Amino acid sequence: MKKKILFIINPISGTTSKRVIPEFITHNINHDLFDIDIQMTQGPGDATSLAKAASDRGVDAVVAVGGDGTVNEVARSLVHTRTALGIIPCGSGNGLARHLLIPRDIKKSLGIINDFVIHDLDYCVINDMPFFCTCGMGFDAFVSQKFAEAGKRGPVTYVQKVLEEGLKYKPETYILKDDTGTQSYKAFLITCANASQYGNNAYIAPQASMSDGLMDVVIMEPFNVIEAPQIAIDMFSKTLNKSSRIKTFRTKHLTIHREEPGVIHYDGDPAMTGKDIDVHVEEKGIRIIVNPNGDKRLRSPNLLQSSAADLFNDLSGLHDDLVKQTRRGIALTKLLQKKFGKTINNIK
């Protein structure tokens, strides 16, 4: 018997027109294996209700044709059901698709749907909001809010926003609690990562896995202007875990307390929360059509990237030591000046 697939297209995702996509899907899907239906969303939230109705009537897979926002809207209706999530990446960031090594070439990503290899993978929940890629608070949530307000789409706008706002952003203090204990951090941002990247190959948690039952918690501590470019380079070279300004650990369940209520993001969409935030993993809670030929080594840094990151972080450590020693030197000089000043005054 043929399997049933519903394709849900978000016409405003990404920067290119989706007009020809229905025809493209109809031409390239394997009609010997699948009966398909294609629907366009009319507005935000539409993908969630369309996917829920499809899952309720026993459709085998719902394919999100869009970016991480569309994937999130579809996937939240499919968790803990038999209906699998498929992705044709057409957004601006495509974080989950990139993590899963699903190509942005529509013909190739349709080939993956035709292969129909399904894995049970993890997803996470922040308060009561499911996310599949990353959630966060601090600077990344602030940027996602600015991005949503800007109303424009595309990576150039996003980078422009990051650069404009990054210079003004003030770190906050967060108290993190998991089964190993409680720790307080002053942080520029905190990300909980189910998958490895924000999108656009910005790897916030290069070693995150969607099949380990754990999330990677990434704490980015405040950094100075000299360190900022290297942090950006590390993010795009998959070597952020080597940075001295990054603390990471893995857990199943985390609570976070911050001084004031504020904005968080889940899969790039902003939302307001109170001072207390709860994040947990739902192990193997969603079925996803994966790329059976994806080369996982592509998620690791190459030798050059890895060595460059090691070298910079050694230099950065040296710089910190020098700063500390200079501070100690200044303090010692002041002390000596005080002592000698007194002695000289006494001699006088």
Ligand SMILES: Nc1ncnc2c1ncn2[C@@H]1O[C@H](COP(=O)(O)OP(=O)(O)OP(=O)(O)O)[C@@H](O)[C@H]1O
């Ligand atoms: N027909 C529609 N008109 C307006 N907005 C829509 C429509 N359908 C869906 N949306 C909203 O569009 C938003 C953006 O979609 P999506 O995240 O898929 O694209 P993107 O932002 O370009 O990609 P990415 O998240 O990968 O950067 C979603 O949050 C969704 O709620």
